[in-house]
Amino acid sequence: MQFIQTKNQISWQTISSLFLGSFVTFACLYCTQPLIPLFSEQFQVSPAAASLSVSLATGFMAAFMLIAAWISDAKGRKVIMGISLLSTAVLQIFIGFSTNFTWLLVLRAIQGMMVAGFPAIAMAYIAEEFDPATSGLVMGIYISGNSIGGLTGRMVVGAVTDFFSWQNALLTIGIISLAAAMWFWLKLPASRNFSPRPRAVPAIIGVMWNTVRKPQLLLLYLIGFLVMGSFVTVYNYIGYPLMAPPYSLSHTVVGLIFVIYLVGTFSSTWLGSLAITAGRPRVLLLAICIMAAGCLITLGASLLLKIAGIAVFTFGFFGCYSVVSSWVGQCAGNDKASASSLYLFFHYTGASVIGAWGGNFLDEYGWNGIVALTVIALLLALALLAALLLYTRRRECLITP
Structure with missing residues (x-):
């Protein structure tokens, strides 16, 4: 080659x-x-x-x-x-x-x-x-x-x-x-x-179906759906409270808040390497909890608290992304390409579905509604993580730290 x-x-x-x-x-x-x-x-x-x-x-x-x-x-x-x-x-x-x-x-x-x-x-x-x-x-x-x-x-x-x-x-x-x-x-x-x-379409569908049928992978896909959906929901609607009184920030200043994304460069690397020594389940549990904590911090009235909360939330998300992506590869066996494609499908579908649905919560309950929706989604992700661990222990899936 x-x-x-x-x-x-x-x-x-x-x-x-x-x-x-x-x-x-x-x-x-x-x-x-x-x-x-x-x-x-x-x-x-x-x-x-x-x-x-x-x-x-x-x-x-x-x-x-x-x-x-x-x-x-x-x-x-x-x-x-x-x-x-x-x-x-x-x-x-x-x-x-x-x-x-x-x-x-x-x-x-x-x-x-x-x-x-x-x-x-x-x-x-x-x-x-x-x-x-x-x-x-x-x-x-x-x-x-x-x-x-x-x-x-x-x-x-x-x-x-x-x-x-x-x-x-x-x-x-x-x-x-x-x-x-x-x-x-x-x-x-x-x-x-x-x-x-x-490849014929039936062959592609067959490979995809075999991938989805693996409970470990399906649970990881659903965790990715919920985590990415939570992340996009917060970023979709954070502009509403920040551009309204008492903050009244401009589009330029709200745009600068996205610089917080850069903390993800550090967290994805650090938490990804920590998963090697501490184990993916523990690090994923930690990262999801960090996301939930960051989201709750944004309930504070102070502008600095809101920005700090978004930073913590973003730190946790990129850690989740790193750990779940590598875990999918670990469980995929010989179907890594199909498993990765389906993971990205669930990942971005979560962004689309939960991200759009969050607008109804903002309409009805304001920023508190967005926080409630996000925390509920993250709690469901934790429940799916618990189900994944129970399943792997029973079936002795070869998931290594």
């Missing part, structure tokens, strides 16, 4: 392309999150309806990731990823010209379908094209594009909205994304170690 080496120009062009692809995916996916309160006000819609600007994109992405991976196995990696990124960027520019909320939601749903082609395939490309000795480094750089893209998209949108308009803000993200997508298309080398593996 001909691996890409990390000490030449081609390698860094490839790595930068993958980083920018990740950047585009998450900058576009979550760019409307800081605008949810503004959509409520401008279009006279409920928080739940306004949150569909995020939930539709994540929901359609979750569903179409499974289809994109299937097409990629037959047609190739680069072409599907490239089409995904270019179409995502072009749609983002169209979204910047939206004046009607219904049209905005339609475009966001289509964008969710198209953006699915990159995250569904990028990790497979890295595993196939890079030497295993260096693929960990490349994967880390790729994942950093997730957080930096999501963070930059939210901050740019907040700042540009304050000075110009939300349409200009979304258009700005579209132009940046188009430039990054073109770099990706021009600089990413075609696959050298990929061989087409077309």
